[in-house]
Amino acid sequence: MAAINRDEVAHLAQLAHIEMSDDELGRMASELAVIVNSIKSVSEAAGDDVPATSHPIPLTNVMRDDVVGHVLTVEEALSGAPDASDGRFKVPAILEES
Amino acid sequence: MNTETILSFEEAMEKYDPVLGFEVHVELNTKTKMFSSAPNVFGDAPNSNVNEVCLGLPGVLPVVNRKAVESSILIGLALNCKIAEHCTFARKQYFYPDTPKNFQTSQYEDPICYDGWLDVELADGTVFRVEIERAHMEEDAGKLTHMGGATGRIQGADFSLVDYNRSGVPLVEIVTKPIEGAGSRAPELAKAYVAAVREIVKNLGVSDAKMERGNVRCDANVSLRPYGQEKFGTRTETKNVNSLRAVENAVKFEIQRHGAVLDSGVKIIQETRHWHEDTKSTTSGRPKSDADDYRYFPEPDLLPIVTTAEWVEELRATLPEPPAERRKRLQADWGYTDLEFRDVVNAGLMGEIEETIAAGASAAAARKWWMGEIARRAKLADVDPAALGVTPAVVVEIEKLIAAGSINDKLARKVLDGVLEGEGTPAEVVQKRGLAVVSDDGALQKAIDEALAAQPEVAEKIRGGKVQAVGAIVGGVMKVTRGQADAGRVRELILATLGVEG
Structure with a gap:
């Protein structure tokens, strides 16, 4: 796994909608590099015969029956919304330009 | 643009x-x-x-x-x-x-x-x-x-x-x-x-x-x-x-x-x-x-799904017949032409016709009712034919009444009116509305005698050999009996009354 460089951090920050200063980008690049290296050593320890783990708890098939349960009222649903109109969440225009 | x-x-x-x-x-x-x-x-x-x-x-x-x-x-x-x-x-x-x-x-x-x-x-x-x-x-x-x-x-x-x-x-x-x-x-x-x-x-x-x-x-x-x-x-x-x-x-x-x-x-x-x-x-x-860089990663809040062969086979056993195979089978069973069958499929009536046949109607009768009278009424009411309120059992019963000579095609449509208006089963509608075909020759003979008396010139033509003129008398009888006579039987009786060979 290649080391994380500053451009990649900037790219990720943009994808995640996180504003980062130049200083922060540099610092994060070196911190993430350490993490990547740590993960690399895990990959070295696990041979090809060890399947990837998607979850730390060895359980499967935790499922529920298809029965209607808890539902919020419209008022409850909208109670945390910064803005609402007509029973719906109101959000700013999505496209910045036409 | x-x-x-x-x-x-x-x-x-x-x-x-x-x-x-x-x-x-x-x-x-x-x-x-x-x-x-x-x-x-x-x-x-x-x-x-x-x-x-x-x-x-x-x-x-x-x-x-x-x-x-x-x-x-x-x-x-x-x-x-x-x-x-x-x-x-x-x-x-x-x-x-x-x-x-x-x-x-x-x-x-x-x-x-x-x-x-x-x-x-x-x-x-x-x-x-x-x-x-x-x-x-x-x-x-x-x-x-x-x-x-x-x-x-x-x-x-x-x-x-x-x-x-x-x-x-x-x-x-x-x-x-x-x-x-x-x-x-x-x-x-x-x-x-x-x-x-x-x-x-x-x-x-x-x-x-x-x-x-x-x-x-x-x-x-x-x-x-x-x-x-x-x-x-x-x-x-x-x-x-x-x-x-x-x-x-x-x-x-x-x-x-x-x-x-x-x-x-x-x-x-x-x-x-x-x-x-x-x-x-x-x-x-x-x-x-x-x-489009979605940065997929495993969902930490959900555990893996493991399917056993037993579970999958249990589900497989519930699979219905695939639609394409079902269509082929039904068309062959019913003997419809490609065109007839396509019309049925496009009308969304395959299921209804299948049930109607299963309930005892012939393939031809099931198609006749669903694609004809029922589809026509559904179109007028602007609903799906299946949602009109006619069940396969109704179609089968009406067909049986026709086959038994109790009603004719014209009366059958009146029976359908009654069923759709909630008056009960077809037999009940026939009873309540008095729709049964008049098959009592005595009653028919009376109506025929009256019709012949009312149109003596037509009666004379028929006696003289113009058998096609019998239609006018049949029409008169049907009018008197409000369409509840068996037209074929009426014709026979008229000709017999006048002593003419049909």
Whole structure:
């Protein structure tokens, strides 16, 4: 796994909608590099015969029956919304330009 | 406005070989959502079918809907897929207001169903095999309404309103492998493929399968390459083409558009296109870019799904007969011509006719009633024939009354009136309305004698050998008996009365 460089951090920050200063980008690049290296050593320890783990708890098939349960009222649903109109969440225009 | 030049379809087909690919999203009709117990209901008041999980509030835990998993496996089996013994969920990250969590819970590297195929029959009977890459489980997004601006479209909107009722509704996304070799049948194949998928999920009972409600949605990928070239051309993906006709038209348009772009020496841009039903054309959406870097990772809040052979076989045992096979079998059993059968299928009455025949009617009688009188009344009432209120049992009983000579065709229509007005079974309606055919010769003879006395000149003509004049007397008798006489019997009796050989 290649080391994380500053451009990649900037790219990720943009994808995640996180504003980062130049200083922060540099610092994060070196911190993430350490993490990547740590993960690399895990990959070295696990041979090809060890399947990837998607979850730390060895359980499967935790499922529920298809029965209607808890539902919020419209008022409850909208109670945390910064803005609402007509029973719906109101959000700013999505496209910045036409 | 679309000012793009396009080739004629014929010219595009002369020069280029189309390659297709489809992503069809099927909304499941489970009672609850994929990962929450909030109701999955269409058309309710906005944001009335949500809870904390569908709204992506902090600290909530999703739990998988077992029925949705089973419906997904059924779809996979019906598409001849392999069912993964072990599969996981993944987060697909993107920012858009219809997705409150800022990620969609989906499947990535290990879909629950993979490597299938579907034989699609074109109108002329040609069978085309479409290979299925995968069918995976995921959740639907909320519904955005763009406000302000001129057209209600996203462009120029002042703000948008979000209804999260659809957020978290179980989806199965069915992805084909690249479809090669369709040639000029490509648009037709596109339509037939989506129609076949829709029919399958409807037949399985796992989706309401109404395209107009977005239960089945298609993204159509099209690319062109010169004949003989193995490498695929650059593709475009036309999004949310939401009727069968639109699927056909969108594929056709993109083939024509690609052809013109390639002819002019320009490269196709890999991008999403939006289909416009009004202009029957597509316009550019956003280009594939960073926004498509979804940074999938395994969903830490959900555990893997493990399918045992026992579970899968249990589900396989519940699979209904595939629609295409069922149609072939029924047409052969009923002895309908291709045209008759196609009309029945297009009218959506195959099931009703099948039940009517099973209840004891002949194939010809079942078709006569459903495609004739019942379809006619349904059209007048502007409802589906199946929803008119006539049951197969009613048709069978009316047919039996006709066969027994109790009523004739004309009276049968009056019996149907009575049944539809809630007066009871056909036999009860005959009783209550006094609709039985008058078969008592004594009563008929009286009416005949009166009719002959009323038209002595006609009686004289018949005696003189003009047998065809008997119609006037029969008409008189039918009038007196309010249509309740057996016309054939009346004719016999008239001729006998006048001593004339029929």
